[in-house]
Amino acid sequence: MSVLIKTVGFSLGLTLVFTGVANMLPQVEGDAPVDVKVDLSALTMDDFVAMGEDLFNNKGTCTLCHKPAPLGRAPDVQGTNMVAITTERLADERYQGKATDAASYILESMLEPSAYVVAGWGKKGSDDAESPMPAVDKPPIQLSDIEVDAIIAYLQAKDGNEVTVALPSPDAAAEVAKSDAAPGGAGAAPAPAASGEEGLAKYTCTACHALDSDDTLVGPGLGSVGARLSEGEIRQSIIDPNAVIAEGFPAAMPGDFAEKMTVRELEMIVKLLAEKKQ
Ligand code: HEC
Ligand code: HEC
Structure with missing residues (x-):
């Protein structure tokens, strides 16, 4: 619990920094599904x-x-x-x-x-x-x-x-x-991702996006997304995916990432994607 509170504190701190984003993001995660132990x-x-x-x-x-x-x-x-x-x-x-x-x-x-x-x-x-x-x-x-x-x-x-x-x-x-x-196993609240890579896996972005190429899976490949979109546009496409729909794609990206991510997780993911310029 204390870890969670610390995380929340940290997220809140960052929320003040990223004020533009703060209005759109709740400050806490913690209600993500938790595994149940099965007898x-x-x-x-x-x-x-x-x-x-x-x-x-x-x-x-x-x-x-x-x-x-x-x-x-x-x-x-x-x-x-x-x-x-x-x-x-x-x-x-x-x-x-x-x-x-x-x-x-x-x-x-x-x-x-x-x-x-x-x-x-x-x-x-x-x-x-x-x-x-x-x-x-x-x-x-x-x-x-x-x-x-x-x-x-x-x-x-x-x-x-x-x-x-x-x-x-x-x-x-x-x-x-x-x-x-094991850490992060049943009973524990899902740990906040420690890096952009972990964040992309935790939120299953890689189920729909290739990260190292522009190959289309369900969504566009993100191998050179940093050359195509600004940091702000990348951030928006994650927290408000239907605001701008990538041409030729369905509006199939989940709209609830903003409710699930901490601000820190979001910023790590945005930074990592913004650097993908191939
Ligand atoms: C269920 C499949 C799915 C998941 C999961 C998903 N996306 Fe998407 N994503 C899409 C689709 C489809 C589009 C194109 C339509 C649109 O722009 O909304 C897209 C668009 C994008 C774009 C804009 C790309 C461009 O070239 O304009 C970015 C950036 C992005 N997603 C990042 C992410 C990140 C980061 C995650 C995880 C937090 C994620 N996506 C999870 C399906 C998905
Ligand atoms: C990123 C998108 C995506 C996710 C996530 C996904 N699937 Fe699929 N699945 C597909 C697509 C697209 C097809 C059709 C293409 C094919 O046959 O592989 C498919 C096909 C299938 C089929 C064959 C359907 C048929 O009519 O013959 C089954 C069964 C299936 N998926 C089960 C699952 C299960 C169970 C999960 C979760 C554990 C899952 N899928 C997760 C995209 C997805």
Whole structure:
């Protein structure tokens, strides 16, 4: 708690410095979702499914892109019976992955998004050969095996389909407990990012933006954004993304970063991006 208060104090200090921004930013974070400890030995399948739903909507950041049309930047996974659609996907002549059923198809979609790209949703210019979706077991999303299974269970169960993934064995509890004890793990409020790089990962900017090139993922590549936009414009595009929409792009950038970031995190990110001039 004292760390949090210190952070708040620091943020407030900086708020006075960045007065222009201060009006638009609340001074505190701290209400970001906090991981909950799970007792795996007492876990029922209903709990596991509920955990998967929560992961999909929150920590997994799936809803950054997977929303109902016309808002979504990806197929509406929650609004689709994924078990039924799997039959179509696997029968597609373009399908060259290794999945044999819904659970393995959903798993492959999450870990190797480019194994099969849903028609029309490929990375710009890739002719549907490359997916803009980040692998969810890698940074910035970085879900564990158990979390990935929970999402599969949720996607099967939500339309009344049989859940075919197994509950995590209680032996896995030790592993979960261990990572919980790590700094920033469950129970701790998310630590403020210590650098611009950490900030970009913490706020999953890299799920939608390439940082070292101008390749388009969901949003424009930021490899030379500093040559294109001033610091002020970069700051505005983060805290008020719909004020100016980059040409040729949908207004798909989340609008709530200003509520989540500390002023210091914002300024570190802005500085880092402003230096990207290639
Ligand atoms: C940065 C945007 C983005 C994020 C974040 C994202 N996805 Fe995706 N996802 C896509 C896009 C775009 C596609 C379609 C292209 C493809 O097939 O890979 C896709 C495809 C999929 C598919 C296949 C859908 C189908 O109709 O066959 C599944 C399943 C899926 N995503 C699950 C997830 C889950 C679960 C998460 C969160 C843990 C997630 N995605 C996070 C962009 C995203
Ligand atoms: C769900 C995907 C998504 C996420 C997550 C996301 N962005 Fe964006 N971003 C976009 C899209 C789409 C655009 C282009 C449309 C627009 O200008 O709003 C964009 C535009 C931008 C621009 C303007 C680029 C230009 O060339 O005009 C900047 C800078 C930027 N984002 C930075 C960030 C930062 C920093 C984060 C993390 C704090 C972030 N974005 C998170 C999708 C995303």
